[in-house]
Amino acid sequence: MKTVKRTIGIMALAATMVLTVSCKDGNKNESTAPMSSEMHQESMDDKKDMAMNDNQDAKAEAILKDYFNLKDALVGDDNGKAKELGNTLAQSLKSFDASNYSDNEKSELNDIIEDATEHAEHISESDIKHQREHFKILSKDVTDMVAITGTQVKLYEQYCPMYDGGTAWLSKEENVLNPYYGSSMLRCGKVQREIN
């Protein structure tokens, strides 16, 4: 009996050790989401425009499209969908290739893409509060990207002074639907700039 007690004691000690050192469970879901539709679309665009620069534009447009889908998911308070779309966006960002831009633009674009990819990946694995925090910086990255790559689409930069000391995002519609608040304050914001 005594030995049993002692052994159990040791086990308990071991268990405490394990518990105290183990930090919170890392979210380890290596996301492997389907992106075949994206690829497909890009390759069709490729065929349409063989010229190198148009090809680049197509990739930038794909990033924008994913960004807007993600924005809509956040407007709709949809955490699960935003996770999926964050992953889709991360894939599009990774396939972006800046090699045809000038040296200055290239290094700027590479920095933007690296940072944006990280935020998109975080969005693919966090709760909605964190998703929105990352979306803020992601929005800045995408805005800076568009300033270099340009786009065919007419864009509206919108701004809500309430969220985190004032925060901007991009939209295809003039109508304001706030991705940082969703249903709790859908209308916060105004158009501060039109692009194109």
Next chain:
Amino acid sequence: MKFLKIIAWLALVALIVIQFFPITLNESDAVPQSDFMVENQVPATIKNQLQVSCYDCHSNNTDYPWYSKIQPAAWYLEDHIQAGKDELNFNEWDTYSSRRKNSKLRSIIKQIESGEMPMDSYTLIHRDAILSDEDKRMIIDYITALKDSLE
């Protein structure tokens, strides 16, 4: 009772056996030139707080306490060091683009504000890693100023 005894012995044996599994220790003597503290003139108190509270998981050199070299604790810590370093490595600060630095500084502020970092499970045993409200305010003020100077 006999049954329990067998289980207990088996568990003990397992515990001993796993001690012989090797772990890769996250240790390095030299502080590289690209370190956060080398690049920025960080006030001593803040420097010390960050090193005590964050560097174990966010640099190439972990200050291992005795129990963290014992299995299975070592495995858990190893995982967190890997994940932590992937997110943010203070030793490699200067290799980040200014855009990325900006993102990281913002993220550090958020993590400290919300109390998510340093992790609760870590401060449970590393009591000296706990940041008081005063510490938090000081660090956040400093990091915010640093971030503004980059923008």
